[in-house]
Amino acid sequence: MGKVQVELDKKTILVTGSPGFIGAGLVLRLLKEMTGGTVISFDNMNGYYDPRLKEYRLALIEKAASSSAAKHLFIKGNLADKALVDQIFQTYRPAVAVNLAAQAGVRYSIGHPDAYIESNLIGFYNILEACRHHPVEHLVYASSSSVYGGNKKVPFSVEDKVDNPVSLYAATKKSNELLAHAYSKLYDIPSTGLRFFTVYGPAGRPDMFYYSATQKLIAGETIRIFNYGNCKRDFTYIDDIVEGVIRVMRGAPEKHTGEDGLPLPPYSVYNIGGGTPENLLDYIRTLQEELVRAGILPENYDFEAHRELVGMQPGDVPVTYADSSALERDYGFRPRIGIREGLRKFAQWYKEYYDVGGKILLP
Numbered sequence: 060m061g062k063v064q065v066e067l068d069k070k071t072i073l074v075t076g077s078p079g080f081i082g083a084g085l086v087l088r089l090l091k092e093m094t095g096g097t098v099i100s101f102d103n104m105n106g107y108y109d110p111r112l113k114e115y116r117l118a119l120i121e122k123a124a125s126s127s128a129a130k131h132l133f134i135k136g137n138l139a140d141k142a143l144v145d146q147i148f149q150t151y152r153p154a155v156a157v158n159l160a161a162q163a164g165v166r167y168s169i170g171h172p173d174a175y176i177e178s179n180l181i182g183f184y185n186i187l188e189a190c191r192h193h194p195v196e197h198l199v200y201a202s203s204s205s206v207y208g209g210n211k212k213v214p215f216s217v218e219d220k221v222d223n224p225v226s227l228y229a230a231t232k233k234s235n236e237l238l239a240h241a242y243s244k245l246y247d248i249p250s251t252g253l254r255f256f257t258v259y260g261p262a263g264r265p266d267m268f269y270y271s272a273t274q275k276l277i278a279g280e281t282i283r284i285f286n287y288g289n290c291k292r293d294f295t296y297i298d299d300i301v302e303g304v305i306r307v308m309r310g311a312p313e314k315h316t317g318e319d320g321l322p323l324p325p326y327s328v329y330n331i332g333g334g335t336p337e338n339l340l341d342y343i344r345t346l347q348e349e350l351v352r353a354g355i356l357p358e359n360y361d362f363e364a365h366r367e368l369v370g371m372q373p374g375d376v377p378v379t380y381a382d383s384s385a386l387e388r389d390y391g392f393r394p395r396i397g398i399r400e401g402l403r404k405f406a407q408w409y410k411e412y413y414d415v416g417g418k419i420l421l422p
């Protein structure tokens with residue numbers, strides 16, 4: 060599908076889910092590059108993980124905003140509040156909306172289904188309704204590699220059939236793509252969904268493996284390695300995701316009229332993933348090496364004694380592997396940062412953030 064260039068500079072850009080992990084990375088980059096305009100962060104700062112991390116990211120954003128030519132506005136609110144979402148679009152008329160706010164996590168969806176329906180379905184519906192009544196040049200939203208479920212064919216391509224989600228989280232993300240398609244068709248809203256593959260990096264999410272494993276190892280606890288380590292994950296470093304999202308924001312699907320005189324949906328979906336799936340055990344070994352290198356754990360740390368190989372968890376999948384060739388074809392970009400470099404940056408950040416230099420906890 061052809062693309063229409065969307066200028067971001069000096070515009071109003073709405074990023075929901077900032078100061079979440081990916082949202083904060085995106086807003087920081089926008090504030091660095093824009094020479095005017097306004098970036099709006101919208102988030103309910105919920106306690107799914109330690110909200111102090113969100114406050115920390117917000118502080119980084121506010122610091123960046125103080126030296127940016129663009130303005131930054133933070134609005135605290137719930138995406139499921141339809142009147143509020145509509146009012147934000149009505150008042151600020153964003154040219155581009157990036158919906159990253161969601162209840163993330165596959166495992167959490169087993170015990171907390173309500174959060175997924177509220178944020179991911181009702182919340183996303185509210186964004187679509189707001190785009191319907193206050194048109195945007197481009198709506199970009201987060202989907203997930205989890206939509207591929209137990210897809211046997213690798214690498215995962217956006218052409219693959221993804222009708223068999225294995226978690227409620229995945230089902231809500233696939234639903235977002237379906238809802239976006241219907242709204243693009245009915246109301247000619249240019250929309251692009253992005254299937255992110257396991258995003259990691261500094262100031263990441265503490266519920267994700269590399270982060271929680273770091274915390275457990277420091278506390279002398281045992282890390283559980285699922286599927287006996289026979290998992291492959293396509294890890295994607297945060298800077299690569301941000302670069303991909305910005306490129307996509309700048310190119311909206313073209314509007315066309317079909318033979319029936321009605322709009323053809325200006326709708327696209329892309330994978331954004333590293334494209335080199337890593338064996339989980341190799342990833343863990345690299346993480347361990349980088350934790351030692353950063354001085355977070357001592358060289359003689361007994362990693363073997365702090366790991367337990369366990370079976371597969373419900374909702375989990377054994378492999379994720381992105382075919383990002385469509386992204387490369389249409390936006391000239393594919394992720395390039397490897398796990399060594401990415402985990403090194405995470406470890407360096409972790410040490411600084413938690414000030415663990417002098418407080419190494421020996422098991």
Ligand SMILES: NC(=O)c1ccc[n+]([C@@H]2O[C@H](COP(=O)([O-])OP(=O)(O)OC[C@H]3O[C@@H](n4cnc5c(N)ncnc54)[C@H](O)[C@@H]3O)[C@@H](O)[C@H]2O)c1
Pocket residue numbers: 075076077078079080081082101102103104105113136137138139158159160161162163164177178182201202203204254255256257258259264
């Ligand atoms: N990080 C990954 O590996 C990954 C992979 C695939 C997809 N995704 C998707 O990317 C997006 C961003 O993920 P992230 O890793 O930055 O997660 P995150 O949890 O750090 O950020 C999501 C933010 O959304 C906010 N939020 C949740 N529900 C809300 C609501 N109802 N109203 C307002 N704000 C709400 C949270 O407070 C949080 O700050 C999510 O949609 C997630 O599902 C992430």
